[in-house]
Amino acid sequence: EVQLVESGGGLVQPGGSLRLSCAASGFTFSSYWMHWVRQAPGKGLVWVSRINSDGSSTSYADSVKGRFTISRDNAKNTLYLQMNSLRAEDTAVYYCARGDVWEPWGQGTLVTVSS
């Protein structure tokens, strides 16, 4: 069974950092591009970042460029999102998703940026 499990969310102060993880199972992780998508409370889905299958290419939404870094460890079947200089507007549920297929999604991990 294909499964994505996000973790690492929590409460952080403005300006702080957090690293999210996405543990993948049930498929050949190293063959897929991966994405992070976020959803602020009561708002719509917003694409955040993507990484290619071997980690050599990344891209970011303008709103997080220079602050967030996507990476992956294919040996551990895990995707990461390092989030620095966090702002209140980064408060959201963060989902990871499998590129090309976009199913299934994990249940997400909530990040709350507040003092």
Place this chain on the structure above:
Amino acid sequence: SYELTQPSSVSVSPGQTARITCSGDVLAKKYARWFQQKPGQAPVLVIYKDSERPSGIPERFSGSSSGTTVTLTISGAQVEDEADYYCYSAADNIRVFGGGTKLTVL
């Protein structure tokens, strides 16, 4: 930057046909996907490549494309189809979701 525009809400009675549109210049050259999201749940893919339906998605869900607009059609909408629906497309290094449409079936 690319933008995808959806109506904020659509309302139909059970058994009627619901149509949700998504417009954007990128759709003239790139495929769209549609996601369904029910309250408190993760999104679920219901249409890919404009009109293909993943396994397990009911046949009443269909998609079409014309120029810069794609349309999600739910034929004979059921109460359980009430949800938020998002279109999505990608071009170059940009990926974008539409703002979402709340479908009410009552």
